[in-house]
Each structure stands twice: as structure tokens, then as C-alpha cells.
Amino acid sequence: MRSGGYIFRKLVSAVALLIGVTFISFLLMVWFGPDLTYQSLGKNPTADQISEVRRQLGYDRPFLERYGAFLGQLATLDLGHSDSTGEPVSRLMARTLPVSLALVLPGFLIGNLLGILLGLWSAWRRGSMTDRFIMGASVAGMSLSFLVIIILLQVLLCTPWGLNLFPARGWSVDGLSAYLYYATVPTLSLVLITLGYNTRFYRSVMVEELNREHIRTALAYGADTRAILFTHVLKNSLAPILTRLLFSIPIIVISGSLLLESYFGIPGIGKVTYDAITNGDQPVLKAVVSLTAVLFVLVQLAVDLAYRWVDPRVGPS
Amino acid sequence: MRGLFRTGAGISGFVIISGFALLAMATAAGAIGSEWWQTSAGAWQGPGAEHWFGTNRLGQDIFARAVYSTRTAFEVGILVTIASTLLGATLGGLAGWYSPGWLDESILWLKGVLDSIPFYLLIAAIAYAMQGSPWAMHLGMTAAFWTGTARLVRGEVIRLKEREFVAAARAIGLPGPLIIFRHVLPNTFNILLVQATLVFVAAIKTEVILSFLGIGTRDSISWGVMLAESSQEVLAGRFGNFLAASGFLFVLLMGFNLLSDAMQDELDIRGQTA
Numbered sequence: 001m002r003s004g005g006y007i008f009r010k011l012v013s014a015v016a017l018l019i020g021v022t023f024i025s026f027l028l029m030v031w032f033g034p035d036l037t038y039q040s041l042g043k044n045p046t047a048d049q050i051s052e053v054r055r056q057l058g059y060d061r062p063f064l065e066r067y068g069a070f071l072g073q074l075a076t077l078d079l080g081h082s083d084s085t086g087e088p089v090s091r092l093m094a095r096t097l098p099v100s101l102a103l104v105l106p107g108f109l110i111g112n113l114l115g116i117l118l119g120l121w122s123a124w125r126r127g128s129m130t131d132r133f134i135m136g137a138s139v140a141g142m143s144l145s146f147l148v149i150i151i152l153l154q155v156l157l158c159t160p161w162g163l164n165l166f167p168a169r170g171w172s173v174d175g176l177s178a179y180l181y182y183a184t185v186p187t188l189s190l191v192l193i194t195l196g197y198n199t200r201f202y203r204s205v206m207v208e209e210l211n212r213e214h215i216r217t218a219l220a221y222g223a224d225t226r227a228i229l230f231t232h233v234l235k236n237s238l239a240p241i242l243t244r245l246l247f248s249i250p251i252i253v254i255s256g257s258l259l260l261e262s263y264f265g266i267p268g269i270g271k272v273t274y275d276a277i278t279n280g281d282q283p284v285l286k287a288v289v290s291l292t293a294v295l296f297v298l299v300q301l302a303v304d305l306a307y308r309w310v311d312p313r314v315g316p317s
Numbered sequence: 318m319r320g321l322f323r324t325g326a327g328i329s330g331f332v333i334i335s336g337f338a339l340l341a342m343a344t345a346a347g348a349i350g351s352e353w354w355q356t357s358a359g360a361w362q363g364p365g366a367e368h369w370f371g372t373n374r375l376g377q378d379i380f381a382r383a384v385y386s387t388r389t390a391f392e393v394g395i396l397v398t399i400a401s402t403l404l405g406a407t408l409g410g411l412a413g414w415y416s417p418g419w420l421d422e423s424i425l426w427l428k429g430v431l432d433s434i435p436f437y438l439l440i441a442a443i444a445y446a447m448q449g450s451p452w453a454m455h456l457g458m459t460a461a462f463w464t465g466t467a468r469l470v471r472g473e474v475i476r477l478k479e480r481e482f483v484a485a486a487r488a489i490g491l492p493g494p495l496i497i498f499r500h501v502l503p504n505t506f507n508i509l510l511v512q513a514t515l516v517f518v519a520a521i522k523t524e525v526i527l528s529f530l531g532i533g534t535r536d537s538i539s540w541g542v543m544l545a546e547s548s549q550e551v552l553a554g555r556f557g558n559f560l561a562a563s564g565f566l567f568v569l570l571m572g573f574n575l576l577s578d579a580m581q582d583e584l585d586i587r588g589q590t591a
Contacts, residue, residue, distance in 0.1 A: 013426075013429075016426055017426070017429050017430055017433060020426060020427070020429070020430030020433075021430050021433050021434060023430075024430060024431075024434065024439075024442075025434075025442065027446075028442040028443060028445065028446040029442055029445055029446065032446040033445060033446055034445075034448055139571070139574045139575065139578065140571065142518075142570075142574055143518075143567055143570035143571040143573075143574050144563075144567055144570075145522055145525045145526075145540075145544065145563065145566050145567075145570070146522070146525075146526060147525050147526060147529055147541075147544050147545075147548070148525075148544065148559075148563040148566065148567070151544065151547065151548055151551055151559055151563075152563075154551065155551050155556075155559075159551070159552060159554075160554075161554055161556075168552055204587075250435060251435045254435045254437070254438060255435050255436075255437050258437055258530070259526065259529075262529075262530070263529075263548065273438070273441075274530060277441045277444075277445075277530055277531065277532060278530075278531050280445060282445070285441065285442065285445060286442075288438065289434060289438045289439075289441070289442050292434070292435055292438060293433045293434040293435075293438075296433045296434075296435075297433050300433070
């Protein structure tokens, strides 16, 4: 009974969030967005043509009806056509999303893995020179602008002023070696961008875990340190680690690809979004913003329900 | 707070920020940097005694532009920090005080909604709605950053609510809002201070990205604008803009991060990175 109540409450709040994110997207990009009437009209349109276009764009209908139509578009993934290329938005997204995932996911995983290892090491050697060095480097990394990291790596690895091993921009991937050729520098950038934040976060998780009594007892009994660190500490930190991983996927994939793809000229969803921002391509922009937010809400719901399933203590508060 | 200056990190952070703040004030007063737009020198001059970081493609002194950008950074940082701290403290305070209840639920809902939209996209959407207004950036960052402050304040207010001084204030019949703003929120000052340093850092870093995306600083210059320009220039081997902007940026952000860390240790508060 209580379990059913918990699931029901989570579902209700997820629906409320879905209404919220779609409403904000609608408000910002459709209702308050610029009047698009004259974009699709030629010179000197007649009054009839104007009212015809306004009818097509739905400008003559009341607020709720237009919001309903917007929800219908999202639900059916019938998102209209890009203003600049005329390609259907859903096809555009289906075409570019795989590129972004291929570009961003390895860096995302490496950045988290390195962060976990450095955090564990730092927490284990808490207070030592190693810890202070790792933490100092993390703060320094967090003080570097993402753009600075990208430009620096590009100069060092892709130009004659550095090692000149990789292409400065572009993407024509047809196999593993081509993939490594084009993706290495963006991946390294993403790892360096996220590493400082990750290390700090995971260190605080591990410090808390290392202070628990069962770990202290195991250490006092002289159990193998490596076994303690990698089985007991790491295993018990899985919950915060997984939460962070899941919650940051939509943000890292979108924000990371937005930056990396627009900088390195890679034709993924981030480049599409960047072009939509610069050209004011409303159908693309509103699709990317609202679908990302919807995805994020659904991930949150899935995480909540999964926790409840894994650990029944979670929930009824 | 005195312990803040016991550590080298705390002191250096404070000194760095003060130095930059003076620079920003001197620039705002017109004492230095105001010649940043002058194009009298030749284009692409190398570094030298006259132009420390050389000149850009218009023949403007890059060092003067970097100095003037300090003012832009502080403008963005201070405005966004003040706005999101006020908003976060008010809404977080109300949510905590009226928790559990419909007001708390509504504020949490609003926070959840804004947190669900990756904030570059949220800002891009706001910039789209505001059609090139230079304030879209400030508004967008405030909309994205107040939620972290609100979350921390809400938790603290829920704790403070049970304390005796609040019971006493209630007992003498003070109205709820008066207790929140006069007696409870002042006790969250340390949290607000720590969070403010983190928001300041986030605002300056975000300005850089937004300027690169073309929805940041308009009609002025900033380190973000300089870095965006330099992204084309470095491929031609011109590093003046890049070195000047990234150097200034790094030192100021490092100062804020050092101070923020020292504060978090001293006050035993964990902020939430915006």
C-alpha cells in the first residue's frame, strides 16, 4: 500500500514537472517568441496571404489551444521543419544524435572513471601531500574556463605551434582509426573540463564512506587495503555515483556537445543546436530544449523508481 | 570568519579578488582601460613595451581590452549573484517556512522545472524570447542559479524553524513573514555568502560560453568575447587575445575558488556548485 502510494506520488510529480518544462518552452519560444509571419512571406504580401500564414502558425488561436497543439507535436514527435534547411526536425535529430553520443559518451565515462579513482586515492590519503596536490589541481581545473581548455588543447595537439597530431576541426568518420583521429581532442577536452568537478565530488563521497565504522573495523583488523577500497568503499558508494552519472547524462551530452561540436565543427545535435541559436531557428530550438527537459524528467523518475526497487527503505518519508 | 585568514589559500583568494575589484572600480571610474576601443596602433602588433599583449586585428591594445573586461566580469558577476541570492533566499525561505504545504510544493515544483532544462538551453530560450536584449544573459543565469541557493536556504530554514528563538517570536505573536525575513533568514547569512562566491564563479564562466555561442555580452567587450575572437586567431598563430583573456580569467576564478574553499572549511558549509 505504502509502496503504491510512493510510486503514485512520484508519477504525479513527474507529470507536474513535464507540464512545467513544456509550458516554459512554449512560453519562451512560441508565445513570447518573435512573430514569424513575415519569414515565410515574399515581398508585398496581400492581407489574405498574411492572415493565411498567421492561421497556419496558429497565431489566431487562444493560448491553451496553442499550448495543447505544442504538446501534441512533442508527443507525436511531429516537430515541424527546420527554418534554415527545411529538413524535418525529428529526422534532423535522429540523424545527429548518434554522432553526439559517439563523441561525448567516451569522454563522459573516462572523466567519471578518472574522477572516481582520483577521488578514492585522495580520500584514502586524506591530508597528505598527494591529497593536497590532487585537490589543488582540481581547483585549478575548475578555475579554467571550458573554452580555454578547448582552445589550449587544440593549439597543443592540432596546430603547428604544438604537436600537430590531430585535425583542428572536422569530422569524417568511417572507422575506428578515423574516429580516434577526429574524436581524441574533443574527448580529452571533455575529460579535462569535467575532471576537477568529478574528483571533488567523488572525494567527498569516499571520505564519508571511509569514515564508516565497518570500514574502520576492517582496517583495524588489517584486512587487505585494496580489497577494502575497491570492494567495500566503492560498492557502498555506488548509489551516489550512479545518481550523479544518470543525472549528468542529459546535461553533459547536450552542453558538452553544444560546446565541442560548435568549436570543432562536428555535425551532431550540439552543432544543430548552436546553429539554431545563432540563426533563431525556432522549430529546432524548441524541439531540442523541450525534448531534453522531458528526457531529464523521465530519467529522474526512472532513478527514483529504480532506487525504490533496489532498496525498499527509500521512499516513504 | 577570522579563521578565513589563517590559511594561505584564504588570504591569497581575498587579495586576488580585492585586486581585481580595485581594477574594476578604476575602470568604471574611467581611470584606466577606457582607451580599449582606440584603433590608432597597427593591427597584429606583437607583444612589447608599448602593447604588453600586442594588438588585435583592429589595432586595439589587447591588454587595455583585457583590463576593461574586468569591469564587464564584475558587472555580470555582481548583478547575477545579487539577483539569484535575493531570489533564492526569498523563495527558499518561504518554502522552508511553509513546509509542508502548497507554497513549499509550488516553489519546489518551479525549482524542479528550471533544474530540468540544461541551463545553456534555458538561457538560449530566454535569449530567443528577448530577441537580442543584452539583459537576456543576466536574466537567464539568474533563472538557472537561484535554485541552488534556494535548496540550501530551504533546508536550513526547516532546521531553524524548530529553534527556541523562533518559538519565542511566534509566542509574542509576530506574523510569519516578519519572522522569516527579520529573524530566520539573517541566520542563513553564512550559507548565502558561500553560495554567492560559487554563483559569482559560475556567472563569469557562463558568460564566456554564452559569448562564444553569440548570446552573451553585446555591444561591449569581455574575456568571453576576446576568447571567442581568439578561437579563430589561434589557428593563425595569433595568441595575444587568448593569453590575455585566459590569464585574467584564470587568476580571478582561482581567487574566488580559493576564497570559497577557505570559507566552506571555516564555516563548515558545503555549497552547491551552480
